[in-house]
Amino acid sequence: DARVTQTPRHKVTEMGQEVTMRCQPILGHNTVFWYRQTMMQGLELLAYFRNRAPLDDSGMPKDRFSAEMPDATLATLKIQPSEPRDSAVYFCASGLVPERSYEQYFGPGTRLTVT
Amino acid sequence: QQQVKQSPQSLIVQKGGISIINCAYENTAFDYFPWYQQFPGKGPALLIAIRPDVSEKKEGRFTISFNKSAKQFSLHIMDSQPGDSATYFCAASWRGGGADGLTFGKGTHLIIQP
Numbered sequence: 001d002a003r004v005t006q007t008p009r010h011k012v013t014e015m016g017q018e019v020t021m022r023c024q025p026i027l028g029h030n031t032v033f034w035y036r037q038t039m040m041q042g043l044e045l046l047a048y049f050r051n052r053a054p055l056d057d058s059g060m061p062k063d064r065f066s067a068e069m070p071d072a073t074l075a076t077l078k079i080q081p082s083e084p085r086d087s088a089v090y091f092c093a094s095g096l097v098p099e100r101s102y103e104q105y106f107g108p109g110t111r112l113t114v115t
Numbered sequence: 116q117q118q119v120k121q122s123p124q125s126l127i128v129q130k131g132g133i134s135i136i137n138c139a140y141e142n143t144a145f146d147y148f149p150w151y152q153q154f155p156g157k158g159p160a161l162l163i164a165i166r167p168d169v170s171e172k173k174e175g176r177f178t179i180s181f182n183k184s185a186k187q188f189s190l191h192i193m194d195s196q197p198g199d200s201a202t203y204f205c206a207a208s209w210r211g212g213g214a215d216g217l218t219f220g221k222g223t224h225l226i227i228q229p
Contacts, residue, residue: 004158042221043159043204091158101208102147104217106158 002026004107006092012113018080021110023092024073031097032075033104034060034067037089046090049075050097082114118142119207121220129228134192136223138205141186145207149217150179150190153202162203163190195227 005024013019025032034046047057047067057067064083069075079086089111093104121138128134138148149164165172165179165188172179178191192199205220 043219093158102149102164102206102217103161104159106160108156109158 002105004092004094004105006090006107006110008110009108010111010113012115013082014115015083016081017114018078019082019086019112019114021077021090021092021112023075023077023107025075025092025094026105027073029094029096029105031095032069033093033095034075034077035091035093035106037091037109043091046077079112082112084114087112087114119205119218119220121205121223123223124221125224125226127226127228128192128195130195130197132195132227134190134195134199134225134227136190136203136205136225137187138189138220139185139187140207140218142207142209143186144209145218147208148179148181148188149206149208150177151204151206151219153204153222155201159202159204192225195225197227197229200225200227 004026007022031050033048036044036046044059046059048055049069052069064079066078089109091106091109093106095104119138119140147166150162151159152162153159163174163177163179165181167183170181176193181188202222202224204222206217208217
């Protein structure tokens with residue numbers, strides 16, 4: 001049963017600290033997405049990769065957020081320095097685009113709390 | 116701008132009733148309209164999807180109705196059950212470009228009362 005995995009599931013950190021979230025997409029999927037979910041904003045697309053190449057990161061605050069995909073089995077989202085307003089649930093999703101653009105498989109999320 | 120507008124934000128339905136969630140879109144280039152279901156502590160998961168050349172699609176108790184001329188689509192949950200309590204997101208996808216993925220609505224928090 002293929003699924004997207006994310007680590008850590010929960011992270012509590014102090015303002016100013018670096019946070020790294022990791023994602024293992026489903027093998028064979030060519031596109032990986034990072035989303036942030038908050039009560040106020042809903043699901044926001046932060047960045048996505050196609051065949052490991054970054055295609056769009058316009059949803060991310062550039063000065064503190066960075067996303068990479070060092071290999072086909074690992075995507076990372078880094079926040080440095082973290083701020084309380086970054087507290088949210090961060091989801092990674094993968095899919096096969098454009099063949100099945102409507103179908104994304106989401107991981108369980110990383111719940112980030114910045115104090 | 117690619118947007119999908121979803122309503123209502125929250126919905127309470129009695130067990131056995133019909134839950135209805137509505138969405139509207141502007142971009143006629145969208146070519147697939149999925150609905151995602153999210154339970155607390157989980158990521159969203161694809162529930163059902165429809166193409167714009169089809170007016171209705173049914174899977175079990177879940178039905179999507181699609182009105183291409185009005186650029187609206189809706190999710191109907193028949194015989195709603197407490198286990199259906201979740202957040203539902205409508206979305207639209209565009210194979211040809213743009214975000215190469217999904218544009219999500221803001222979500223509807225559905226509660227089914229026993």
